[in-house]
Amino acid sequence: MRKIKTLKKNYEFRNVLSKGKFFIGKQITIYISKNELNTNIIGIAISNKTCNAVRRNHIKRLIRENYKLVKNDLKKGYNIVFLWNKKDLVENASFEIIKKDFNFLLKKAQLL
RNA sequence: GGAGUAAAUUGAAUAGUCGCGCAUAGCAAUAUCGAAAGGUAGCGUGCGAGGAAAGUCCGGGCUCCAUAGAGCGAUGGUGCUGGAUAACAUCCAGUAAAGGAAACUUUAAGGAAAGUGCAACAGAAAAUAACCGCCUAAUAUUUUAGGUAAGGGUGAAAAGGUAAGGUAAGAGCUUACCGCUAGUAUGGUGACAUACUAGGUCAAUGCAAACCCCACCAGGAGCAACACCGAGAAAAGAGGGUUAGAAAGGCUGCUCGCCCACUUCUUAAUUUGGUGGCAUGAGAUAUAUAGUAAUAUAUAUACUAGAUAAAUGACUAUUCUUGACAGAACCCGGCUUAUAGAUUUACUUUAUUU
RNA sequence: GGCGAGUUAGCCAAGUGGUAAGGCACGAGUCUGCAAAACUCUGAUCAUCGGUUCGACUCCGAUACUCGCCU
Numbered sequence: 001m002r003k004i005k006t007l008k009k010n011y012e013f014r015n016v017l018s019k020g021k022f023f024i025g026k027q028i029t030i031y032i033s034k035n036e037l038n039t040n041i042i043g044i045a046i047s048n049k050t051c052n053a054v055r056r057n058h059i060k061r062l063i064r065e066n067y068k069l070v071k072n073d074l075k076k077g078y079n080i081v082f083l084w085n086k087k088d089l090v091e092n093a094s095f096e097i098i099k100k101d102f103n104f105l106l107k108k109a110q111l112l
Numbered sequence: 113g114g115a116g117u118a119a120a121u122u123g124a125a126u127a128g129u130c131g132c133g134c135a136u137a138g139c140a141a142u143a144u145c146g147a148a149a150g151g152u153a154g155c156g157u158g159c160g161a162g163g164a165a166a167g168u169c170c171g172g173g174c175u176c177c178a179u180a181g182a183g184c185g186a187u188g189g190u191g192c193u194g195g196a197u198a199a200c201a202u203c204c205a206g207u208a209a210a211g212g213a214a215a216c217u218u219u220a221a222g223g224a225a226a227g228u229g230c231a232a233c234a235g236a237a238a239a240u241a242a243c244c245g246c247c248u249a250a251u252a253u254u255u256u257a258g259g260u261a262a263g264g265g266u267g268a269a270a271a272g273g274u275a276a277g278g279u280a281a282g283a284g285c286u287u288a289c290c291g292c293u294a295g296u297a298u299g300g301u302g303a304c305a306u307a308c309u310a311g312g313u314c315a316a317u318g319c320a321a322a323c324c325c326c327a328c329c330a331g332g333a334g335c336a337a338c339a340c341c342g343a344g345a346a347a348a349g350a351g352g353g354u355u356a357g358a359a360a361g362g363c364u365g366c367u368c369g370c371c372c373a374c375u376u377c378u379u380a381a382u383u384u385g386g387u388g389g390c391a392u393g394a395g396a397u398a399u400a401u402a403g404u405a406a407u408a409u410a411u412a413u414a415c416u417a418g419a420u421a422a423a424u425g426a427c428u429a430u431u432c433u434u435g436a437c438a439g440a441a442c443c444c445g446g447c448u449u450a451u452a453g454a455u456u457u458a459c460u461u462u463a464u465u466u
Numbered sequence: 467g468g469c470g471a472g473u474u475a476g477c478c479a480a481g482u483g484g485u486a487a488g489g490c491a492c493g494a495g496u497c498u499g500c501a502a503a504a505c506u507c508u509g510a511u512c513a514u515c516g517g518u519u520c521g522a523c524u525c526c527g528a529u530a531c532u533c534g535c536c537u
Binding site (some may be wrong): 006057061062066095 | 437
């Protein structure tokens with residue numbers, strides 16, 4: 001079993017993106033909406049036109065690693081969607097900047 | 113030492129902590145669910161993305177279209193010769209032409225006296241050539257008739273080239289050399305090459321990546337194909353049997369051929385979810401033999417990704433050349449395109465020294 | 467993943483071997499006391515690169531980008 005539950009269908013993403021609140025950081029934006037389940041569910045979406053498949057996979061891995069570190073401290077019962085900011089270059093993506101964004105954004109959303 | 117040509121290989125490494133996907137007859141008695149078969153989870157162990165995985169440009173396997181069948185050839189593709197291959201717009205060895213000082217490289221390279229078409233503008237004329245010009249005769253100072261294709265100019269392209277003879281002026285008109293065409297002989301499997309002989313009626317330009325002709329090849333669609341299982345609103349679908357076979361429709365663009373109609377019986381189609389298809393193969397590596405080579409044959413070795421929103425990452429430390437292009441998705445053989453750097457082999461040319 | 471179309475001025479578009487029609491918009495001018503309408507004029511790397519041809523928007527190949535269909 002995967003430890004991290006993920007969103008899979010298109011309409012699930014649309015529900016979160018249309019009805020949820022959003023917070024913008026340096027490289028990442030977060031959409032949050034409430035969930036009736038007891039656990040958190042994640043979705044990561046990076047558009048097709050930003051970069052290659054290799055770099056898209058790289059960004060997904062960085063976000064998952066950061067989510068693992070924070071996972072146990074979060075409040076439960078939310079859907080979270082992570083998006084990549086189009087303005088930033090993909091080559092500048094690094095672990096530490098995303099870590100700062102995570103702390104900043106999740107405090108702002110009062111999930112921590 | 114410099115410049116260059118061809119072929120081939122490689123595509124950062126090591127250790128620690130945390131984490132991901134698949135497999136597991138390890139935990140004989142780990143935990144949990146279940147009556148059982150067995151399922152799930154944990155720990156451990158093993159394996160885990162390229163030379164192009166990319167583009168989808170060609171060729172095949174595999175599946176369905178009735179069992180994929182017969183004919184037509186609409187349409188599409190290929191096009192020097194011989195060989196290799198399951199097959200090929202691929203590869204190997206040669207021929208010819210073009211380029212380069214050389215090593216070497218490039219080429220969709222059949223047919224224009226089978227037929228049709230096109231060749232803008234310019235130019236006299238764009239394919240049975242005659243404007244200016246040169247020459248002769250007449251007229252009488254500007255024209256007419258005839259001969260001629262040297263010279264001029266136009267154009268991408270102008271009716272073999274150079275030299276001498278010859279002539280009223282000229283001309284393959286004649287001769288020599290070069291080119292061109294045909295025939296014969298020799299060599300080669302063949303494309304073709306070499307030598308000899310003949311031809312001045314060497315009059316028929318270019319374009320076939322214009323239609324077309326000739327030779328050869330191709331039935332259509334694609335793993336989101338297809339098969340099976342579960343749930344299940346509305347009402348249709350499948351199997352068997354019988355025979356008169358019309359119309360429309362479908363299988364494949366057309367024809368043949370096949371299906372359809374009627375009756376009876378049974379339960380299940382669209383949609384959605386899951387499982388299989390799915391990893392042992394026209395394969396890989398090494399050696400030997402045959403062959404100039406592509407490749408073929410034999411023997412040995414190992415089994416080496418299989419996901420389904422999609423698995424290789426993060427941090428720390430060390431070393432160096434400071435790391436480019438880039439992510440499998442049914443599989444295989446090629447082509448094309450992107451690519452930091454490093455290494456090896458063979459060869460050409462140039463400079464210096466001996 | 468597979469299959470198939472397309473790219474022409476700021477926008478819409480015709481053209482198919484001989485140097486790109488037209489409409490709307492922008493700009494300049496004429497007309498008018500001023501404006502509108504009308505009339506005249508202006509503007510093109512035919513997506514990019516290479517090949518065939520005397521000559522390519524057109525024919526052929528490769529690349530880039532955009533769009534559609536199949537669960």
